[in-house]
Amino acid sequence: MASVVRQRKQNNGKRDPKKLAGRKLSAIGRNEEIPSNPNPADIGIVYPSGDTAFKALLSARFCAAMWNSISDCDETFNYWEPSHYLLFGKGFQTWEYSPEYALRSYTYLLIHVVPAWLYHQLLQPNRFLIFYFSRCLLGLLCAFCEVYFYKSICREFGIQVGRLALAFLVFSAGMFISSTAFLPSTFSMYMCLVSLGAWYQRKYELAIFTTALSSFLSWPFAALIGVPIAVDMLFRRREIIKFFNWSLISVAVILLPMVKLDSSYFGHLVVAPFNIVYYNVFTSHGPDLYGTEPFHFYFINLFLNFNLLFVAAILTPLMLIIVAWLVPSKPRNPACLPYWLSLMPLYLWGTVFFTQPHKEERFMFPVYPLICLCGAITVDSIQKLWFRFCIRDVERGTHYLTHTAPIMVVAVLVCSLLSVSRILALYIGYHAPLDLFMELNHLTTERHLPTEQTVNICIGKEWYRFPSSFFLPDNRWQLQFLKSEFRGQLPQPYSSLPNATSIIPPYMNNENREETSRYFDIERCHFLVDLDLGVTTDFEPNYAQQTDQWTIIKSIPFLDAARSHRFFRAFYIPGVSSKFCTYAPYNxxxxxxxxxxKKEVPLPTR
Known part of the structure; x- marks a missing residue:
């Protein structure tokens, strides 16, 4: 429930001028172009308190934790699988975790694994419950960071921009997708929220430290977001000593312990941030081995995740110029950062990553909150322009919000409905793998499986949708790969030796070459997971039709994107999308x- 700011402090019928001046500076007086009456209480502005904002954000993040799918196999095999190994001594290892290359950090994994280990030790839950517990913790951390960012926006850009940005953060599909993903880019997004929030509040020490935490612990390329902060400190404020002091403190507190911990796991000196930068920037091939995308890839992806809000964020610099040129206003408070500097992280990030051949959705996660902020600024600018040119016969000194609230409401409603539609489309279309693997936990109770024998569950072309070993009932279950049309390198299980993290595994390379040692004999498979798209090849037969060899015990509809309408597969419209979308059985x-x-009652097929 939103808190209404009507704090008219009265002392014998008079306002306290000192308190009133303080409200003007902190609420709107810093940056709003208002002719008069800058106190939000005087015009009845309704905006959420920090507690209310946290409750709304936490509800949205817990929904993401429970309903979001895993859209990137990198999340499964580079983060969930090594975490499963650290917890249970079994999991898949990618070449990035080979001591020969050591691109990933075990320190980053441990900050996620330790809470999961405590939960496991205290309650002994099913493993997939540990998976969702970890996701909920990520959602909790994200909500805390977002509230801090929201408060900072209100201080730097004004309450109107703050409440708009909050609404976009709560409902955007992009934040739904990114907020609970177990990825370094998601952690960098958390740190971006805190570092920019601290910067907007002029807490430079915290801004430097969290930028360093993001760069060292999760993703070194996230240092790009800190460039405008460095520009502000070094060239505008001339706080050179403070900048370098806190940079050195960050190195000592974050990087040195991280190097020591990672080196103990890998068995030799390892600086993981340096290794990943060297591989991606200074090798001849870089990440392009894993695919390249056209320039417009991010335009499509960001429009799907933020719809009209992304268009608004692109237009923000232009809208700010138009407002400054056409709307008469008082000079912006000099205590505020200039717009070109405070919003630079988004456009600097976009300039760098839009031009890279290798593009992935997760690369844009760190600046997702800035898309919400810039979109809010554009909506606010449209309100000011509308008030300036379309509202007539108003009293002098009337606030623009009193006549343009419908624009704000329409913007929030349209963007939110489109985002919810996108979220529903993703859940309905792509959630089948998580539901299907969760069914494995029922097999041990509903079917009489051997208590000591290894159970081989095989997967072919659907290997990249495997949600992680947390969905396998116990260590008896082993995921096995079947040969398919995929010709890249698949992960392989960690060694069973105690020092597995420091052993250089055989048959691994850093060039994404196929390793045939990964493939398993289908004759030894007890269960098999496959998507029946009705298309077969020599290495990808239709297993469901081989009724003499396989029996379907569970089938869940999964979107067949190639046979579905582009719009209706991207946005779900009740009663309409089902007519334009085709679903295939995920078996x-x-x-x-x-x-x-097995018991007399068979497993349900749907």
Whole structure:
């Protein structure tokens, strides 16, 4: 419930001028171009308190934790799988975790694993409950960071921009997707929220430290977001000594312990941030081995995740110039940062990453909150322009918000409805793998499986949708890869030796070359997961039609994107999308070669 700011402090019927002046500076007087009456209480501005904002954000993030799919196999095999190994001694290892290359940091994993380990030790839950517990913790951390960012926006850009940005943060599909992902780019997004929030509040020490935390612990390229902060400190404020002192403190507090911890896991001196920068920037091929995308890739992806809000964010610099030129206003408070500097992180990030051949959705996660902020500034600018040119016969000194509130309401409603539509489309279309693998936990109770025998669950072309070993009931279950049309390098299980993290595994390379040692004999598979798209090849047959070898025990609809309408597969419209979208069965099959007993009641097929 929003708190209404009507704090008219009265002392014998008179306002306290000192308190009133303080409200003007902190609420709107810093940056709003208002002819008079700058106190929000005088015009009845309704805006959420910090507590209310936190409750709204936390609700949205917990929804993301429970309903969001894993859209990137990098999240599964580079983060969930090594974490599963640290917890249970079993999991998949990618070449990035080979001591020969050591691109990833175990320190980053441990800050996620330790809470999960405590939860496991205290309650002994199912493993997939640990998965969702970890996601909820990520959502909690994200909500805390977003509230801090929201308060900082209100201070730097004004309450109107702050409440708009908050609404966009709560409902945007982009924040839904990124907020609970177990990825370094998501952690960098958290730190971006804090570092920019601290910068907007002129807490430079915290801004430097959290930028360093993001760069060292999660993703070194996130240092790009800190460039405008460095420009402000070094060239505008001339606080050179403070900048270098806190940079050195950050190195001592973050990087040195991280190097020591990672080196103990890998068995030799490792500086993971340096290794990942060297591989991506200074090798001849860089990350392009894993695919390249056209220039417009991010335009499409960001429009899907933020719809009209992304368009508004692109137009923000132009809108600010038009408002400054056409709308008469008092000079902006000199205590505020100039717009070109405070909003630079978004456009600097976009300039660098839009021009890279290798593009992935997660690369834009760190600046997702800035898209919400810039979109809010554009909506606010439209309100000012509308008031200036379309509202007539108003009293002198009338605040622009009193006549332009419908524009704000329409903007929030349209963007929110489109975002919710996108979220529903993603859940309905792509959530089947998580639901299907969760079904494995029922098999041990509903079917009489051997208590000591290893259970092989195989996967072919759907390997990249495997949600992680947290969805396998216990260590008896082993995921096995079948040969498919994919010709890149698949991960392989960690060694069973105690020092597995420091052993250089055989048959690994850093060039994404196929390693045939990964493939398993289908004759030894007990269960198989496959998507039936009705298209077959030599290495990707239709297993569901091989009824003499496989029995379907669970089937969940999964979007067949190639046979569905582009718009209706991207945005869900009740009663309409189902007419334009085609769904294929995502199947869990049991081999007929193994005659395991089962109860009289069969497993449901839907």
């Amino acid at each position: 869990l099959l049991q081999s007929t070669r193994f005659k395991w007993g």
